[in-house]
Amino acid sequence: MKNQIFSFATKINRNHVQVAFALLALVLFVLGASAPSDGGWVPH
Amino acid sequence: MILLAAILVGLVAGLLLARLRNLAWTVPPLRKPWLAILAFLPQLLVSYLPARSQVPDGLAALGLIASLAVFLVFCWFNRRLSGVWLLALGLLLNLLVMALNGGFMPISPQTASRLVPADTQAALASLASGTRFGLKDVLLLPAQTRLVWLSDQFLPPREFPYQVAFSLGDIVIAAGAFWLMLTSGRPLAAFKKNQPEKPPRKNNDQMVKESEC
Numbered sequence: 001m002k003n004q005i006f007s008f009a010t011k012i013n014r015n016h017v018q019v020a021f022a023l024l025a026l027v028l029f030v031l032g033a034s035a036p037s038d039g040g041w042v043p044h
Numbered sequence: 045m046i047l048l049a050a051i052l053v054g055l056v057a058g059l060l061l062a063r064l065r066n067l068a069w070t071v072p073p074l075r076k077p078w079l080a081i082l083a084f085l086p087q088l089l090v091s092y093l094p095a096r097s098q099v100p101d102g103l104a105a106l107g108l109i110a111s112l113a114v115f116l117v118f119c120w121f122n123r124r125l126s127g128v129w130l131l132a133l134g135l136l137l138n139l140l141v142m143a144l145n146g147g148f149m150p151i152s153p154q155t156a157s158r159l160v161p162a163d164t165q166a167a168l169a170s171l172a173s174g175t176r177f178g179l180k181d182v183l184l185l186p187a188q189t190r191l192v193w194l195s196d197q198f199l200p201p202r203e204f205p206y207q208v209a210f211s212l213g214d215i216v217i218a219a220g221a222f223w224l225m226l227t228s229g230r231p232l233a234a235f236k237k238n239q240p241e242k243p244p245r246k247n248n249d250q251m252v253k254e255s256e257c
Contacts, residue, residue, distance in 0.1 A: 025077030037178035039159025
């Protein structure tokens, strides 16, 4: 089990983390900067 | 959520374009991505988590505006990437109209009525102007709205299965996200086919000398 985790961890290199981080940033930017409304929450 | 489709469509188009031009597609090299995550945190608290209804409106408005301001800083650090200027423009349009209308995106009751199911129409009609609606919106009559043309006023056709109201800023942000993914943040010239270099233009003196020979 330990070996499997270690093997998985070594396959994830710095580039993969950077790519995931950049994509996450872009998704959060689009979600955060835009303000569309689908009426998902109507206060009562 | 609908705007995330722009990222996906841009990704598919970018992969196709890169394949056509025999280039490798890469994720846009965004600088300081942690800033975008930091900027999103206040919105997570005031708009997305279930506890949002407990947050006072004033604090929620402050959180939204502060969040957009940090997103603007993120754009500044990434200004050299193609498409980011469109993202920044859309963000500025939304920030402007929200800041001028109490910190929330204004939406008219008429537009909002298209977004709620029939059994909620009565509840919607009973809401006073100035009541929060949806994630980041506030119900405001058009006459009470500053810069109404920047508010959530666009709707898809009634036949469209997913009804959503969006602003001009949202459209520009979607275009920016599409462009950024399409080009990987590179200038468009990088995708043009290699053309043979044109010989340098001769100036007038050279042309005179040649004619004398």
